[in-house]
Structure formats: structure tokens, C-alpha cells
Amino acid sequence: MTSTPALELTDLEYAYHRNVALRGITVTVAPGEVVAITGASGCGKSTLLHCAAGILTPDAGTVAVAGQDLAALPEEQRSRMRRTHIGVVLQFGQLVPDLSLADNVALPLLLDGADRAGARRSAVEWLDRVGIADEADAVPAQLSGGQTQRAAIARALVTGPSVVLADEPTGSVDSRAGQELLKVLLRSTRDRGAALVMVTHDNLLAASADREIRLRDGKIQHEVTLR
Numbered sequence: 001m002t003s004t005p006a007l008e009l010t011d012l013e014y015a016y017h018r019n020v021a022l023r024g025i026t027v028t029v030a031p032g033e034v035v036a037i038t039g040a041s042g043c044g045k046s047t048l049l050h051c052a053a054g055i056l057t058p059d060a061g062t063v064a065v066a067g068q069d070l071a072a073l074p075e076e077q078r079s080r081m082r083r084t085h086i087g088v089v090l091q092f093g094q095l096v097p098d099l100s101l102a103d104n105v106a107l108p109l110l111l112d113g114a115d116r117a118g119a120r121r122s123a124v125e126w127l128d129r130v131g132i133a134d135e136a137d138a139v140p141a142q143l144s145g146g147q148t149q150r151a152a153i154a155r156a157l158v159t160g161p162s163v164v165l166a167d168e169p170t171g172s173v174d175s176r177a178g179q180e181l182l183k184v185l186l187r188s189t190r191d192r193g194a195a196l197v198m199v200t201h202d203n204l205l206a207a208s209a210d211r212e213i214r215l216r217d218g219k220i221q222h223e224v225t226l227r
């Protein structure tokens with residue numbers, strides 16, 4: 001018996017006005033699978049990830065998470081599904097500058113109606129898992145790029161998503177910090193059985209995936225199963 005895919009992107013198309021970025025992309029990601037999206041600059045990697053995350057709405061095609069077509073849901077359920085089933089890590093963390101790391105990580109839980117003390121407890125647990133519990137009360141500006149990215153990983157995973165989408169997650173830090181971050185990201189997702197889709201220019205990141213999907217000019221150029 002095959003399990004329901006964690007993420008199914010079907011015939012996705014997207015254009016920025018006349019600039020066509022995605023030309024019919026179909027990708028199925030299994031629960032727990034790690035997929036690297038690679039390809040030259042401008043081939044559509046970030047657009048694909050942003051469509052999967054619901055940051056952009058595709059012009060055509062569907063995005064299904066845990067078997068549920070997101071466009072078929074009423075707005076409120078769709079937002080809830082995104083908040084609870086999808087974790088997103090962007091290149092520069094995108095933490096809220098005025099909030100402590102603990103409050104940043106607690107935010108998705110609070111938005112989902114959790115009580116403050118429970119959300120804070122889970123946030124600190126996650127900060128501990130990604131190795132920065134000591135910085136729970138610091139604000140992002142007091143921390144290194146690697147530390148803020150760890151907090152961004154904690155924030156993406158705190159709701160227990162079935163899919164984590166990461167856009168150049170190590171792109172803003174040096175290669176040593178990048179390797180550490182990659183380990184944290186892989187461990188955090190694999191431990192929880194979450195699928196991970198990461199957009200990357202970095203060969204090391206791509207090589208650590210189960211499968212690499214290479215894009216060219218808004219289409220899939222080829223796919224390679226790595227393990």
C-alpha cells in the first residue's frame with residue numbers, strides 16, 4: 001500500500017506578468033523524503049517553493065498537502081492547514097526583529113490559539129533542539145546569521161508540520177555554519193518524519209537529499225534519486 005504523499009504539486013504554472021517562471025511542474029514528495037530543487041539562477045526554484053508554501057498562488061495547477069488540495073478549501077481552513085502542516089525557512093530567517101527568539105518561535109503556536117505558557121515551553125524546547133536555548137531571550141539583531149537561521153528552523157518545525165519548505169536555508173552563512181545548519185535541518189525534519197523540500201545552489205546540500213530535481217527555464221530538466 002502506498003502512503004498519501006506529503007506534498008503533491010501538479011502541473012504548476014506561474015508568470016510574473018509576461019515573464020513565465022513555471023511551465024507545468026509536477027512533483028510528488030513522500031512523507032519523510034528530502035528533495036533538493038536545483039538549477040541555474042532564474043530557472044524558477046524560488047517561485048516553485050513560494051507556490052508550494054502558499055506565498056504565491058499558481059496561475060494553473062494544484063498544490064496538495066497531506067492529500068488535501070489547498071485551493072479546494074475555504075480560506076480559513078486553507079490558512080489553518082498552511083499554518084499547521086507547512087513549515088517555511090527562508091534565506092534570511094525573516095524573524096520578527098522586536099521579538100525575542102522564544103517569542104518568534106512561539107508565534108505560530110499563538111496564532112493557532114495555543115496558550116502563552118504552553119507556546120513558550122514548546123518554543124524553548126525547540127530552541128534547545130537546534131542548539132540555542134541559551135539565546136531564548138535575545139532579539140535577532142544580537143545574534144549571528146547561523147543562530148537566527150537555527151531559530152527560523154525551530155519556528156518552522158514548532159507546529160509539527162508534515163512538510164518543511166526551505167529556500168536557500170544556508171545561503172546567508174559561511175560554509176562551516178552552513179554545514180552545521182544543514183545537519184540541524186536534516187535531523188529536525190527526519191526525527192519527526194517530515195518531508196523536506198529545499199531550494200539550493202549548494203552542491204553539498206543537494207547531495208544530502210534523497211532526490212534532486214533540477215529545473216531549467218521553468219520546467220523539470222531531470223530528476224536523480226540519490227539514496
Ligand SMILES: Nc1ncnc2c1ncn2[C@@H]1O[C@H](COP(=O)(O)OP(=O)(O)OP(=O)(O)O)[C@@H](O)[C@H]1O
Nearest residue numbers: 016019020021039040041042043044045046047048
Ligand atoms: N517579483 C518578480 N517580478 C518579476 N519577475 C520575477 C520576480 N521574481 C522572479 N521573477 C522572474 O521569474 C523567473 C524565476 O525566478 P525565481 O526567483 O523563481 O528563480 P530562481 O531559480 O529561484 O533564481 P535564483 O537562484 O537566482 O534565486 C526569473 O526569470 C525571474 O527573473
